[in-house]
Amino acid sequence: MTAVIAAHTRVVGMVRGREIDASASVTLDQDTLVLAWQDATPWRLSLSGIEGIAGGGSSLTVYLVRNDVLELSGDDQLRALGLQLLDRACAMPELTRGLKSLGSSRGTPVAAHDRWFAPLLAARRAVEGVSDPARQVMLLDAAALTQDIQRAIAEIAAIKAPGDPAEQRAVEAALEEEAAAVFTAIESMGLAGDALRGGALDTRIADWRRWVETVRGVFAAADDAWTGIAAELR
Structure with a gap:
C-alpha cells in the first residue's frame, strides 16, 4: 500500500477566475489531489484535470485545465508528492483490453x-x-x-x-x-x-x-x- 504523503504548504494561484493565497495540507487520495484548507471545505482536484507539474525541493507548480495554475511552496514533502502525483497520473493503462483477434487464432496457424x-x-x-x-x-x-x-x-x-x-x-x-x-x-x-x-x-x-x-x-x-x-x- 502506497504511503500517504501530506505536505503543509502555502498555495498561491488562480482557479476558475478565483485568486488563491492560503495555507493548506495537500495529499493524494486515489486519483484526486486534495487541498485541505484551514477554514474552508477541502478542494478535490481530479488528476484528469491536471495537465502538467513542475517542482523543486520544496515547491510544486500544478498546471490545470483552462490555464489555471497553483503554486505550492514551503514543505520538503512537495517533491515526493509531485513524484507520487506523476506516478498515478501517468500509469500506463491496459493496452490489450477489448482486442478481439489477440485472444483468438481460430482458422489460422x-x-x-x-x-x-x-x-x-x-x-x-x-x-x-x-x-x-x-x-x-x-x-x-x-x-x-x-x-x-x-x-x-x-x-x-x-x-x-x-x-x-x-x-x-x-x-x-x-x-x-x-x-x-x-x-x-x-x-x-x-x-x-x-x-x-x-x-x-x-x-x-x-x-x-x-x-x-x-x-x-x-x-x-x-x-x-x-x-x-x-x-x-x-
Missing part, C-alpha cells in the same frame, strides 16, 4: 498468430509498472517497433511458404499491405512521442495522454489487421 502479436505483447511488458513519460516513450520506440513488426511479417511469410523464397516474398508483400494501417499508427505514435519529449512541463501530462491514445491506436490497428493477415494465410 497458431505460430503465425503468436508471432504477429509478439512485438505488441513485448512492448506492453516493457512499459508495465513504468510511470515516467519520457522512459515510456523510449521503451515504446516507434522505429524499433516498426522493425519488430516487419521482422514478424517476414517470419510469418516463412511459416506460410517454407523453403520457397519467391512465394515468401509474395506473401510478405501481401501481409505488408494488410499491415499498412499499423505502420501509419506507429508513425503517429512516434510523432506524439517526439512532441511529449520536446514539450513543456506545463503540458507534460496532457501530452502524455495524447501519446497514450496513439499507443492504443497501434494496438487496435494491429488487432484489426490480423483479420486480413489471417485471410492471406488460409
Whole structure:
C-alpha cells in the first residue's frame, strides 16, 4: 500500500477566475489531489484535470485545465508528492483490453498468430509498472517497433511458404499491405512521442495522454489487421 504523503504548504494561484493565497495540507487520495484548507471545505482536484507539474525541493507548480495554475511552496514533502502525483497520473493503462483477434487464432496457424502479436505483447511488458513519460516513450520506440513488426511479417511469410523464397516474398508483400494501417499508427505514435519529449512541463501530462491514445491506436490497428493477415494465410 502506497504511503500517504501530506505536505503543509502555502498555495498561491488562480482557479476558475478565483485568486488563491492560503495555507493548506495537500495529499493524494486515489486519483484526486486534495487541498485541505484551514477554514474552508477541502478542494478535490481530479488528476484528469491536471495537465502538467513542475517542482523543486520544496515547491510544486500544478498546471490545470483552462490555464489555471497553483503554486505550492514551503514543505520538503512537495517533491515526493509531485513524484507520487506523476506516478498515478501517468500509469500506463491496459493496452490489450477489448482486442478481439489477440485472444483468438481460430482458422489460422497458431505460430503465425503468436508471432504477429509478439512485438505488441513485448512492448506492453516493457512499459508495465513504468510511470515516467519520457522512459515510456523510449521503451515504446516507434522505429524499433516498426522493425519488430516487419521482422514478424517476414517470419510469418516463412511459416506460410517454407523453403520457397519467391512465394515468401509474395506473401510478405501481401501481409505488408494488410499491415499498412499499423505502420501509419506507429508513425503517429512516434510523432506524439517526439512532441511529449520536446514539450513543456506545463503540458507534460496532457501530452502524455495524447501519446497514450496513439499507443492504443497501434494496438487496435494491429488487432484489426490480423483479420486480413489471417485471410492471406488460409
